[in-house]
Amino acid sequence: MSNKPNQSNQANPADTLFTCHPQDMQWLPWAMPGAHFKLLHANATTGHFTLLIRFEAGAVAPIHRHVGAVEGYMIEGGFYYHDEPERPFNAGCYLWENEGAIHQPVSPNGGVMFAVFHGPVEGLDADGNVIGRINWKWHVEKWNAAGNNYQPSV
Secondary structure (H helix, E strand, O other), rough: OOOOOOHHOOOOOHHHHOOOOHOOOOOOOOOOOOOOEEEEEEEEOOOOEEEEEEEOOOOEOOOOOEOEEEEEEEEEEEEEEEEEEEEEEEOOOOOEEEOOEOOOOEEEOOOEEEEEEEOOOOEEEOOOOOOEOHHHHHHHHHHHHHOOOOOEOO
16 A cells, blocks of 8 residues: 555645735725725635735724624734724734624724635614625725736635
8 A cells, every 4th residue: 555645636736725925916995994905815605805904094994893703913003993992903913803893993003904804894874774885795896996807716
């Protein structure tokens, strides 16, 4: 019996691996005023999408709800939630926002965050009514409208 793997059962790396070079990608205006994004990945089946997000100094997000959880890692700068200014998320901080979280991030000095969204984000008005929604498809459409040709995984 041979210990050599069966070549016919191995996946082609091109079918199982995706890479990109964010340093060569353009920043596009995001749904949050004073913020831009780079689309790193989107999955049409799961609804997950991965972004780099850059906040300008003084950026304040609209109040919003996460339909799916979000994971973030602050690369530089930072932010805090409007109702918790004493709890900043600065460079080097990892955060997990549960599904259903409602908040309003504020970034006094700007920052850059790597973020994995496990579902859509809904913008809310002062009464808690949904006034907008962004998801993987919104990001892919905006990205491709800027001259890119991104095809989401399925």
